[in-house]
Amino acid sequence: MRRGLILLGALALLAGCGGGDDRLSAKDYRAKASQICSETQRETNALGRPKRTSEFKVFLARGLKVTDRSLQRFSALKPPKDLQDEHDAIVAGEREAQEQLRSLSTKLHGDSRDLAVLRQVQPQLSKIGDETNARYRAAGLTACAQG
Numbered sequence: 001m002r003r004g005l006i007l008l009g010a011l012a013l014l015a016g017c018g019g020g021d022d023r024l025s026a027k028d029y030r031a032k033a034s035q036i037c038s039e040t041q042r043e044t045n046a047l048g049r050p051k052r053t054s055e056f057k058v059f060l061a062r063g064l065k066v067t068d069r070s071l072q073r074f075s076a077l078k079p080p081k082d083l084q085d086e087h088d089a090i091v092a093g094e095r096e097a098q099e100q101l102r103s104l105s106t107k108l109h110g111d112s113r114d115l116a117v118l119r120q121v122q123p124q125l126s127k128i129g130d131e132t133n134a135r136y137r138a139a140g141l142t143a144c145a146q147g
Helices: 002-016 026-046 053-075 081-107 114-138
Strands: none
Touching (some): 026 053
């Protein structure tokens, strides 16, 4: 009887301590992150590519929906402590890119004027893309880096 009370007390104490760590291992983190990136790539490829500038605004809106969902899933991952900083940097970079793309979408007209707008923002978007790719590589997520 006494032994049962000690066991119950020990279990109650352990339960009160919050249990284990819900962080992923580095291997599991990279596997889940890479899966999210692959699925995102598949979904954005399925959107096709705009053939005319008049199609770009709609393409961008659809692409943002895909990447919003993916970013939400990616940011919910629990990386191991040694990859937390890299994970946070990736999420921050992706959020910055999303905001830039949202800003771009408000400047588009759906006609030939969009070509000038796209040319103007292209260097900044390339810079953000390069920085984000470097963050993915730093976290060992080469499958997520573009180019």
